[in-house]
Amino acid sequence: MKAENIIVGISIGDLNGIGGEIVLKTFEDARTLDFCTPVIFASAKTMNFLKTHFKSHINFHNINNINQLAKGKVNVFNCWNEPVKIEFGKEDVKIGRYAIKSLEAATNALKNNNIHVLVTAPINKHNIQSEDFKFPGHTDYLAQQLEGESLMFMVAESLRVGLLTDHVPVKDIIEHISEDLIEKKINTVYKSLKKDFKVSKPKIAVLGINPHTGDNGVIGSEDDNVLRPTLEKIRGEGKLVFGPYAADSFFGSGNYKNFDAIIATYHDQGLIPFKTLSFGQGVNFTAGLNKIRTSPDHGTAYEIAGKGEADSSSFKEAIFTAIQIYKNRFDYEILTSNPLKKQNK
Known part of the structure; x- marks a missing residue:
């Protein structure tokens, strides 16, 4: 598989945190698109607000169906259409609901093989809790949704x-x-x-x-x-x-x-x-x-949210680690399914 054909799904996380900022900073560098095709699960309106706030130059490709995905572009899959009130640094139950909408849509795409790997931006473990979502974090939710x-x-x-x-x-x-x-x-x-x-x-x-x-x-x-x-x-x-x-x-x-x-x-x-x-x-x-999910090693960082100060290094590493693990699993399956190829290699 060519690198740009590896589809990386991204759940947007808590919109009042630094998730949106680190996603934008990661794909501001167009060279990132040489390694994958990203799909951000959010909405065009939300991502355009973040783009304007952080003075980003990314041109999004907006889609309502995963089949509309464009290789070599930063795709935005619309999980909702209504405007979202973003107040950086504030814990908000309503924002938590959008984080879960994004996560659920991205996880479904992963389960259905519409994306190859999932990278999750940080969530707030408190404001995501509801009658329908009672998990302490991403790991527990994905453990239920995926095999293994x-x-x-x-x-x-x-x-x-x-x-x-x-x-x-x-x-x-x-x-x-x-x-x-x-x-x-x-x-x-x-x-x-x-x-x-x-x-x-x-x-x-x-x-x-x-x-x-x-x-x-x-x-x-x-x-x-x-x-x-x-x-x-x-x-x-x-x-x-x-x-x-x-x-x-x-x-x-x-x-x-x-x-x-x-x-x-x-x-x-x-x-x-x-x-x-x-x-x-x-x-x-x-x-x-049975599927690959990574995330940065930090949280929502409300104290610096919206200020343009967030470091995207860990999120970038999460992207590249997911891609590398995907490739390693591909090689592993070939080697273990065909002993002759393993011997030759």
Whole structure:
């Protein structure tokens, strides 16, 4: 497939945040269209308002049907026609509804193979909640809509951090961690490294649950009773899985550089060091699903919304990471479906 034929769907996110700005900044550089054909799920009126506000020079190609898509242009798929009142920096339930309209339309296009990958601009997890949408974020929604075992996988070049538990309150983390969960998440990371990142023999490190991995039961027994036995079982299957490692020194010592991926037991244990090491360049990839979705590693940033100060670097990385994973999966399918081609390659 030629690069420009890879169709990248984009959900616009929270319109009062920086999503619109970083989307415009990404495609202001016309060279981006050499790598893909973008489709923004929003509306012509909304995107023209953002274009005027941010003094963008993009010429949109507006469509009401995905079959009207034009290769080599920035397409806008109309998910609504009415004007939207955008107030940058303000949390607004009405704006949350438009974020969900965009996400649902883009996800349907992904499910129906009308787009090849999905890149999501940031949403506000609070204002999207309703009787019809009760998910803490993109990952949980897409896990329901798409096939597979979803996993929040933060990637930035060779640094990759997966999570056993993602958007779970700290007080509930232990209740969620089980042998079954550990096995599922490690297998998802293992398969993703091979299929999505072309790592032939993945080496995976797992961080401990408790401080100092429990200090032989002095600071908790979960590492000894649940985590260690499960990792030993997985190693018996031939997978290169190591740990548990004490989380407090793992990144500072540089030990993370010795592995293809690190699995943290909960959100902040993994994302604080990840964002410290890669902020602005990191990408959130939902691994384990039958379709590809990425997003930038930041939120709506209400405090700078509308000011023209947003950095689009992470969103650009999300675009290119999605494209590369799509290509890697394509190559993987060819190699695994035809042993002769694999031998020749």
